[in-house]
Amino acid sequence: MPIRPEHRHLYGPVWRRIRAAILERAGHRCDEPGCRIGDGWLVQKDLDGRVVVVGATRRARISPVDAQMQRLGQPVTEIVLTVHHADGNPANNDPRNLLALCQRHHLACHRRRNPSPPAGSSNAAANPGR
Numbered sequence: 001m002p003i004r005p006e007h008r009h010l011y012g013p014v015w016r017r018i019r020a021a022i023l024e025r026a027g028h029r030c031d032e033p034g035c036r037i038g039d040g041w042l043v044q045k046d047l048d049g050r051v052v053v054v055g056a057t058r059r060a061r062i063s064p065v066d067a068q069m070q071r072l073g074q075p076v077t078e079i080v081l082t083v084h085h086a087d088g089n090p091a092n093n094d095p096r097n098l099l100a101l102c103q104r105h106h107l108a109c110h111r112r113r114n115p116s117p118p119a120g121s122s123n124a125a126a127n128p129g130r
Helices: 005-011 013-025 062-069 105-115 122-126
Strands: 040-045 053-058 080-086 100-101
Touching: 013 080, 013 100, 080 105, 100 105
Parallel strands: none
Antiparallel strands: 040 053, 080 100
């Protein structure tokens, strides 16, 4: 999840070390119970919609596995773990407040905290700017 411009000043040089420590603590896996997907894994959905690990990389954006799967018409996603502030305060970098999450679960945490009404709903018109 991108850092909001108004919060960028909170993520200085020390943030890389904090992030590395949180990922290390989590074993480079998502902290969401039952997920445990890994940082740098290459995944795709099978015909039943289940996520399947097809490879792993730490550096390359397009690996040989990724390129081959794209030729076959099967999209492959590289997992990049994020660090989530559980209390919603980006200035609170206490390790007890930080979780390593895959993109799916990080976005789900933010949706639970700030649910947006569907576009065009009467609630959306009543809450402009949300």
